[in-house]
Amino acid sequence: MIVTAVALAMTAVACGGDPDQAGSGGNGLEKPSISVAALPLADDATLYLAQDRGLFEKEGLDVRIQPVQQSIQALPALSKGQVDVIASANYVTFLQAHEKGTLDVRVLAEGARVAPHMMDVLVPEDSDIKSVADLKGKKLAVNILNNIQSLTLNAILDKEGAGRPVYRQIAFPQMGPALEKGQVDAVHAAEPFNSALQKDLNARVLIDGGSAPVESIPISGYVTTGPFAEKNPKTAAAFQRAIAAAAKIAKQDPSAIREQLPKYAKVTPDQAKAIRLPEYPETTDPGQLSRLTELMKEQGLLKKPVDPATLLVK
Incomplete structure (x- = not known):
């Protein structure tokens, strides 16, 4: 629609x-x-x-x-x-x-x-995903597949020597409901959705999407x-x-x-x-x-x- x-x-x-x-x-x-x-x-x-x-x-x-x-x-x-x-x-x-x-x-x-924490990888507060390494193979929502979010996150994961998640395409406004319902394990949210999800769902920041090597x-x-x-x-x-x-x-x-x-x-x-x-x-x-x-x-x-x-x- x-x-x-x-x-x-x-x-x-x-x-x-x-x-x-x-x-x-x-x-x-x-x-x-x-x-x-x-x-x-x-x-x-x-x-x-x-x-x-x-x-x-x-x-x-x-x-x-x-x-x-x-x-x-x-x-x-x-x-x-x-x-x-x-x-x-x-x-x-x-x-x-x-x-x-x-x-x-x-x-x-x-x-x-990119600036620090203007887009973050978020997980539910009680998620068993505790580290970057835990993200390997998990379902992670991005706004568009094979795009700036996965591109920059892959660079961060490669720097940390961590495995990659399985990306799912979900528009920013629908990321909160998808995370809350367990349809995905994590979301890569940009502002203003990033801050809103942290406040409304108590979502926890797993990765700062603006960190090295993709800063600025x-x-x-x-x-x-x-x-x-x-x-x-x-x-x-x-x-x-x-x-x-x-x-x-x-x-x-x-x-x-x-x-x-x-x-x-x-x-x-x-x-x-x-x-x-x-x-x-x-x-x-x-x-x-x-x-x-x-x-x-x-x-x-x-x-x-x-x-x-x-x-x-x-």
Whole structure:
């Protein structure tokens, strides 16, 4: 039902006859009204902050946000031009799509990098899983299979010399019920779900998903397509400036981010104060992105090396 609703919403955006799409905006933008698919994660906070603070408006942009539960749900819509940008786009899925030729990916801006405890492996309070080694062969929920969560967790487990779990795909909002009912032995939860599960279920942290060797590794970004970037360079640049300005605010005043979370992530203001935030980089660093692509190559998620610099919208 979620996928159907998202598809209908995106089709409405694509077919709504927006007059702005035919002309240029007051700032000379090729497409002053754009649609952005976004997840209810802390990763997306700069998007909502930019909208709330008028940073997009300042650039002459009208940004329309389309909520989705998994960024992969919006991938077909992006490829068809039904949405222009995906926020919190997990790099793994989109780089794989680029390599396969199913999507001509371009990275407008980094969204988030891993920070301590912004995503954790959680187990029930009374679980017999007491150590990293105990996770071997256990059922562990991730939002999407063969993606950023399993990629980073595998790297942590390999460093510890521990065996790997059996991954199960469960959307973040359903991880709590699955853990509570014993359908999985552990979950890999990102914020704000991470903190909520610890509080609501007394779930215990087994592994800090932001620990070595994946500390500060890029996990998600604002992704578009090559054709969109080529046809709309001024629009893309305006979007980048607004996100960079929001990231600067986030770095200087994390409370500004925490104020946004209850507006879209279904957390209370008190919960928002306790959430562990990711890093919000002001600039996109191809060197940091290379850490991710190299890790993907090592684990067989890419068949050949990728130079992230060739994918950045400049």
